[in-house]
Amino acid sequence: MNGYQLTFYTEQNRKCGHLTFCEWLLQEVRKRGIRGATVISAAEGIGHAGAHHAAHILKLADQPVQVILAVTEHEADEILEVVRAQHVHVFYTRAPIEFGLLGDEPPPKKAKTFFRFRRPTSSRLG
Numbered sequence: 001m002n003g004y005q006l007t008f009y010t011e012q013n014r015k016c017g018h019l020t021f022c023e024w025l026l027q028e029v030r031k032r033g034i035r036g037a038t039v040i041s042a043a044e045g046i047g048h049a050g051a052h053h054a055a056h057i058l059k060l061a062d063q064p065v066q067v068i069l070a071v072t073e074h075e076a077d078e079i080l081e082v083v084r085a086q087h088v089h090v091f092y093t094r095a096p097i098e099f100g101l102l103g104d105e106p107p108p109k110k111a112k113t114f115f116r117f118r119r120p121t122s123s124r125l126g
Helices: 021-031 073-085
Strands: 002-011 037-041 044-046 052-054 064-071 091-098
Touching: 002 021, 002 073, 021 037, 021 064, 021 073, 064 073, 073 091
Parallel strands: none
Antiparallel strands: 002 064, 002 091, 037 064, 044 052
């Protein structure tokens, strides 16, 4: 399938309403049934205005973040329009890509069970 890779470059503390931009964007992606969004946190970067952004031990607010989407042309147009309508100041790239799925369907995931303490085994009893 042909489409686009949309990549939004922002900082951890960038807000859209009461949510961070990343949280808000992921909600918008889910609402539209778009699958395949990845959020990548970086150690440091230089923004489009030339400012240095970095994660610090006690303060992660200025940490650079990328949100990457693989979408159809229609989905790309829709997401960009939603971001424009919110008047969020954010840098993005849009690059043509080919995407798809390979391999068999993965088996259904089993529910994970967590134990606070290890269960005794027969070799320990006795």
